[in-house]
Amino acid sequence: MPLDKNHPLFEHLPLGRLMGKITKKYFGALSKKLDHLGIDRHFSPLIVIAETKEKCTQQYLSDMLNIDKVSMVRILDYLVKHGLIIRAVNPADRREHILQLTPKAKKIMPKILSGISDMNKTALKGLDKNEQALLYKFIETITKNVENLPGKKVDIKIKQ
Amino acid sequence: MPLDKNHPLFEHLPLGRLMGKITKKYFGALSKKLDHLGIDRHFSPLIVIAETKEKCTQQYLSDMLNIDKVSMVRILDYLVKHGLIIRAVNPADRREHILQLTPKAKKIMPKILSGISDMNKTALKGLDKNEQALLYKFIETITKNVENLPGKKVDIKIKQ
DNA sequence: TAAAATTAGTTATCAATGTTAACTGTTACT
């Protein structure tokens, strides 16, 4: 049965599903595009670290990207293993690890950024500058709307 | 360190990441909201099946929702196990399974649809009707833009 | 029309990620 792109169910699906579909395709293509840099995922943490100079902790990354801190440990292990970041204990608060890019990461960051920029351009083809700005505004609004919804995750209890 | 929502890095992140964050929060909240119906995920296939009366195959579902057919088998197993759908061999092409909603599913569909509608309303709060229509138009455009990008997935070879 | 290729769906395996719990070490609160 052929796929009917104009089927009316498009608007009846959960908004999250529509975005999830885009997300999956987007990262599949981005991953392939940047594979040759020796890193095929976890680009976002690098960008956050780069832009949050000298102040980026793991907790901050988790909050910014909405990735739980346990998964974040594994992601950062991956980035450390690939020689892209280092963890340094914060002298001001020895619980925290300040994350920093290695020289190797700094070297390939321009390529990563331009790869992402190209992907964004591809994804947004057909939208003019005004429409693109509007889309980002919408995304920001929606992000804030869903940010504090009660989810399924339960607070972890500390047992003494 | 407090989370700065107005940090400029927002626009430097991959578009897929921004949407992925929304997706995660959205489904976390939706899952909690509809938990009492005895189904906490996989709402989208039900909607596609309901709207594609008598003609919905597994392959069609995979294409519509961009979920690979192997995962789709598991998702449909879940829905069958929960008594929400049945698989019926298509007499016209005995390779295909036509998916149908059970009476139980038909009964709770209105609640699922209104739950999704409420979630969409919550997510889109602050956007007027025009803006919402514009957002859907943008999503449709972006979906088409990324649909046929070369991803990481490789065609499965058939060994004889 | 018989052989070959394709299609729909399944099972198995492994990798990546999400979730929950329990833990260490550090800092803040009272």
Add this chain to the structure above:
DNA sequence: AGTAACAGTTAACATTGATAACTAATTTTA
């Protein structure tokens, strides 16, 4: 000083995604 809270880690398990190999049915093609 004792308790609570916080940042990060480890472990165990569930879910999902990717790849390969397979069966059965259908279509292509030589």
